[in-house]
Amino acid sequence: MKAAVVDRPGGIPALREVPDPRPGDGEVRVTVAAVAVENVDRAIVAGTHYTAAEFQAALPAIPCFDGIGHLADGSTVGFGGLRPPHGALAEHVVVPAAYTVPIPEEIAAPTAAALSSAITAMTMRTAGGLTAGETVLVQGATGVAGRLAVQVARLLGAGRVVATGRDPVALEEVGADAVVNTDVDDERLIQAFRAHAGEGYDVVVDYLWGRPTALLARALVPDSFTLAKPTRLVQVGESAGPDIRLSADALRTSGLEIYGAGRNAASGMAAAYQQVVEWVRAGALTIPVVTMPLSAIAEAWTRTDLRGRRLVIVPG
Numbered sequence: 001m002k003a004a005v006v007d008r009p010g011g012i013p014a015l016r017e018v019p020d021p022r023p024g025d026g027e028v029r030v031t032v033a034a035v036a037v038e039n040v041d042r043a044i045v046a047g048t049h050y051t052a053a054e055f056q057a058a059l060p061a062i063p064c065f066d067g068i069g070h071l072a073d074g075s076t077v078g079f080g081g082l083r084p085p086h087g088a089l090a091e092h093v094v095v096p097a098a099y100t101v102p103i104p105e106e107i108a109a110p111t112a113a114a115l116s117s118a119i120t121a122m123t124m125r126t127a128g129g130l131t132a133g134e135t136v137l138v139q140g141a142t143g144v145a146g147r148l149a150v151q152v153a154r155l156l157g158a159g160r161v162v163a164t165g166r167d168p169v170a171l172e173e174v175g176a177d178a179v180v181n182t183d184v185d186d187e188r189l190i191q192a193f194r195a196h197a198g199e200g201y202d203v204v205v206d207y208l209w210g211r212p213t214a215l216l217a218r219a220l221v222p223d224s225f226t227l228a229k230p231t232r233l234v235q236v237g238e239s240a241g242p243d244i245r246l247s248a249d250a251l252r253t254s255g256l257e258i259y260g261a262g263r264n265a266a267s268g269m270a271a272a273y274q275q276v277v278e279w280v281r282a283g284a285l286t287i288p289v290v291t292m293p294l295s296a297i298a299e300a301w302t303r304t305d306l307r308g309r310r311l312v313i314v315p316g
């Protein structure tokens with residue numbers, strides 16, 4: 001079968017002929033229909049993700065570890081559970097049967113492959129406890145996940161949605177009530193966070209971390225002795241950097257509470273998944289994707305013009 005193979009650390013996947021995988025006990029063979037390429041996949045291949053060592057040790061290896069495909073009976077499933085060197089960018093995969101979930105027929109495979117970012121946005125409720133009428137700040141709202149988070153915030157009944165990004169044109173596209181451009185000097189960014197806070201940010205969905213989130217924490221520190229309203233920040237991504245400098249007063253006085261995206265995942269994610277599927281099925285939530293065939297993987301992997309659309313690799 002054909003597959004996209006990386007043969008050196010940081011290499012670009014290239015189309016190769018590899019042995020067709022055969023299922024063992026408890027496993028199923030899946031014909032791959034769509035695989036989303038996300039930042040995490042690129043970071044694993046580049047060696048910058050915390051799980052990259054396993055991939056680098058298994059080279060040559062096939063990237064991406066989940067996707068959408070068809071079982072022998074023609075049904076469509078989401079699959080996961082792949083471990084390096086076996087990845088999803090291939091014509092077929094073999095996965096444990098337990099790592100497949102049915103996908104409703106009405107959802108096209110490329111859209112289904114990109115559902116996970118919308119499901120991640122549901123952490124504003126599962127981890128951040130968002131209730132209707134509250135104000136949501138989406139850090140990194142011009143990216144694929146951030147744009148979906150703006151939509152999800154609306155669908156969950158947020159009262160106000162504030163979006164951050166660096167590109168003024170993209171910021172206008174995302175459909176927020178107010179925007180903050182992070183591509184300004186530190187003092188101006190702190191002032192902008194304060195100016196658009198309204199009654200305060202109740203929930204922050206943070207795809208950035210790094211400098212913008214460090215400055216947000218500073219912006220939340222009150223100027224005088226007051227009891228600050230809580231701001232529940234849900235840490236989801238790190239597009240602006242893996243670390244922040246967090247002063248003691250930013251935690252002590254600002255009302256800032258920081259949660260990982262995995263908080264309450266065990267109890268809340270199944271319902272979150274069902275809700276996202278329903279919204280997509282009903283046309284209430286749109287997931288923008290760009291499809292490219294597996295044969296064009298090298299070109300697809302190096303694209304930089306996707307502007308808020310998820311790259312999805314399909315057969316061909």
Ligand SMILES: NC(=O)c1ccc[n+]([C@@H]2O[C@H](COP(=O)([O-])OP(=O)(O)OC[C@H]3O[C@@H](n4cnc5c(N)ncnc54)[C@H](OP(=O)(O)O)[C@@H]3O)[C@@H](O)[C@H]2O)c1
Nearest residue numbers: 039120140141142143144145146166167207237238239240
């Ligand atoms: N935990 C999960 O399940 C999950 C799911 C999806 C995504 N994520 C993570 O969330 C993050 C965003 O993912 P994505 O798919 O939305 O990525 P994306 O489409 O590439 O968007 C990245 C966002 O970050 C901004 N950005 C990038 N570099 C920046 C910098 N140096 N300073 C300030 N802003 C910067 C971009 O702004 P511009 O538009 O100006 O470039 C854009 O808003 C990634 O870290 C990803 O791994 C996690």
